[in-house]
Amino acid sequence: MNCTHDHDTLVLLYYGELTGPEQAEVRNMIATCASCQAAWQSLEADMNVIDGLVEPVRVDEMDVQRARASVRAEVLADAATTGRARPLHVVRWAASVAAAFLVFAAGWYLGAVDNENKWVDAVLFDANSQQVRIDYVGESESESSLSGSIHDAPMQRELGVILASDIDPVSRMRAARALASARIAPNVNVTNVLSDVLATDGNPVVRLQAVRALHGLFDQRPLPESVRAVLVERVEVDPNTAVRMKAMEILVASEQVSMDMQQTMQRVGSDERENPYIRFMAKRSLERLSGE
Amino acid sequence: MVPVDEHLITRAQSGDADAFDALLSRSDARVVQIVQGITGNMPDALDVFQNAALKAWRSLSGFRADSSFDTWLTRIAINEALSHRKKASRLRAVPLDDVCGPVLEEATASPDAGLLREDEERGLAAAMANLSSRERTVFTLKHVHDYKIREIAAMLDCAEGTVKNYLFRAVHKLRKHLTS
Structure with missing residues (x-):
């Protein structure tokens, strides 16, 4: 034998x-x-x-029909609110008009901010009520503020503008921290801003808050490819240990397997200069990926 | 992909709820079966199916025809079921009896045969419960639903080699349990 x-x-x-x-x-x-x-x-x-x-589980056809009817009701409600149930050419036309309007509105909005020469003085967030207050200061020291729920799209957009363009790292950090502490569902705009900030912001504290916010958004949810790519890149190149650690934690928790991630984990796991905890996470992830 | 599917997908992408419903009706029972294998009970499986179907509807514009609608929907449902199971396992342990669901005895079987079978089923249910979520998912997709390994890899968004590893480990563990 x-x-x-x-x-x-x-x-x-x-x-x-x-x-x-x-x-x-x-x-x-x-x-x-x-x-x-x-x-x-x-x-x-x-x-x-x-x-x-081992037999396939018996599925009651009535249960499935009820489930599908419930999905259908939500789909119809969705279509009614978003206007999706219209013919494709109308939707495309409407989308073009909406996009043009958005470009115009964004230009007007940003221009208005510049003209008034206002800048952010403080970003305050109450995690219990999920309310945000942004205080602005004008050139003449006149103050104004904007308050609202972090779940509202305009407030999320405002935080996104601060995150992406405010000159003060403390304001950017606070905007990111508000998003990290909020219980909001992932959406494309917030995700894109956070990913960009994580990839490009020069301040490590802002990047750390951004990666924490991404963690909050995608906890127990599959990571979009764009976010996963930024996290893999951060694990390899971010000079800040805490940022690399958090990015690594999200990737390991996601259990999403890909060739580039395996290669990154191999490189990081065998890099003697890397932080021991990060190396440990990389090795553990490799074990999981190979089914050990 | 068959042209009918393509036609339905195009209609669904332009917001046609009937077309989306038609697409769902082709896969619903099978997806619920697969999800039930992960969640461990039917009410949760139906909830997960509904969430997955809504997610599919909301991200239908991003659906590319590099896989079939069926594979794509199953992938969303599996991801949803795995995260549901993770959340649920934090709250409570899943009773072993619930993992494969009760199976009715055949009317013609003798009481002893019924008890023996029930015993074996319980044993296998326990062995299935000892598999990791991924091992159980891969095994169910392969053994029960007869998907090809490349299709399972597409559903789980991983390499074919990884699927094979999970399958080998699952089969090994179940056989070990049978002989013990």
Whole structure:
């Protein structure tokens, strides 16, 4: 019994996952090797038993119909509020008009801010009520403020503008921290701003808050490819240990496997100069990815 | 992809709820079965299916035809079910009996045979419960639903080699349990 053949291949044979030539090779192996023959017979016998015990779960058609009806009701409500249920050319036309308006409005809005020469004095966020207050100071020291829920799109946009363009790192950090502490659902605009800030902001504290906010947004949710790519890049190149650590934590928790992530984990896990905790996380992730 | 699917997807992408419903109706029962294998009970599986279907509807504009609608929907549902299970496991342990659901005895079987089968089923349910979420998902997709490994890889967004590893480990653990 000095068989050195790979018996895992027998599982692939059983499930019909081998190509013609591979199948012929394995069948030949079974025919000529006593150990392989015994392993194949044992596998077939076990799988027959398992086959008899594992059955597809019975699904009540009425339950499924009810579930689908409920989805349909929400889909129709969605379509009514977003206008999706209109013919495609109308939607495209409306989208073009809306985009043009948004470009105009954004230009007007940013221009208005410049003209008034206001800048952010403070960003305050109450995690309990999820309310934000942004205090502005004008050139003449006149003060104004904007208050609202962090769940409102205009407030999220305002925080995004601060994050992306405010000259004061403390304001940017506070805007990111508000988003990190909020219980908001992921949306494209906030995600894009946070990803950009994480990838490009020169201040490590702002980047740390941005990566924390991304963690909050995608906790228990699949990471979009764009976010995953930024996190992988941060793990490799971010000069701040806390940022690399947080980015690593999100990637490991996501359990999303990809070639570039495996390569990054291998590099980071074997880098002696890297922080021991980050190396440990990289190794643990590799073990998970390889199913150990 | 068959042209009918393509036509339905285009209509659904332009906001046609009927077309989306038609697409869902082709996969719904099977997706619920797969999800039930992960969540461990039917009410949660139906909830997860609804959430996954809504997610699919809301991100339909981003759907590219590099996989079938069925594979894409199943992937969303599996991700949803895995995160649901993670959340649920923080709150409570899943009773082993619930993992595969009760299976009715055949009317013709003798009482002893019924008990024996029930015993074996409980044993296998326990072995299934000892698999990791990914191992159980891969095994169910392969063994019960007969998906190809490349399709499972697309659903789980991972390499085919990784799927094979999970499958080998699941089969090994279940067989070990049978012989113990």
